[in-house]
Amino acid sequence: MASKVIHAIYTDDDVLMQAVKDARKAHYHIGEIYTPFPVHGLDKAMGLAPTRLAITSFIYGIIGLAVSIVMMNYIMIEDWPQDIGGKPSFSYIQNMPAFVPVMFELTVFFAAHLMVITFYMRSKLWPFKKAENPDVRTTDDHFLMEIDVENHSVEELSKFLQNTGAIEVNLIDKQE
Structure with missing residues (x-):
């Protein structure tokens, strides 16, 4: 099953953190965030449940x-x-x-x-599992926020993400 997602690329973790807060406030569903290092407070900003x-x-x-x-x-x-x-x-x-x-x-x-x-x-990290990193730059110095398009306008969502500080916004067909 293919679904459409938008990948927004950021170069600063503080800008990413504010973008996550803005996206949650605008009721967009953040599918995943890929970062080159752990970002303190990102799980709370995404609204993830505490770990058990x-x-x-x-x-x-x-x-x-x-x-x-x-x-x-x-x-x-x-x-x-x-x-x-x-x-x-x-x-x-x-x-x-x-x-x-x-x-x-x-x-x-x-x-x-x-x-x-x-x-x-x-974490579903099985032996010989293919890597799921959608952009190799997230292992170096970029941050990627993946937002499900669902019922939202692609143009409106792209403009919103660029206003939050994204340097690049791409529409992707995600295979599940």
Whole structure:
């Protein structure tokens, strides 16, 4: 399915930020913004919902902690108890201070690795995926705002974007 979008190119992040605010105020739907570096406050200006990645990270850490507790209890207490340094291995609670570093490391390990996987899945960054960058200049020094044309006049939208400081405005047939 093809849809028409307008690509507006900017050379300054402050001008882009004001253009995003103006476009939202004029009720235009901003599809995506491509920048060469993170622009502080752009997500809030676009009206994006806050991320829930911190919640998933906490859940992944709890899973790692639970796995470490179960693993150490099974390995060191039930399956193969050993007398190490004169410390008997009869109960998990008595030996827990020695297990704290392992519990910490597995908590961090699970949180970090599962967060990377979650981030890639959420961002739809699959192995061998073709790049979606519509203009190579956005990897160097330009900013691109993609606005869906929908029911708006192309000429009116182009004029609006040029008034916000866009140096270039192009109508594109976007393939989905």
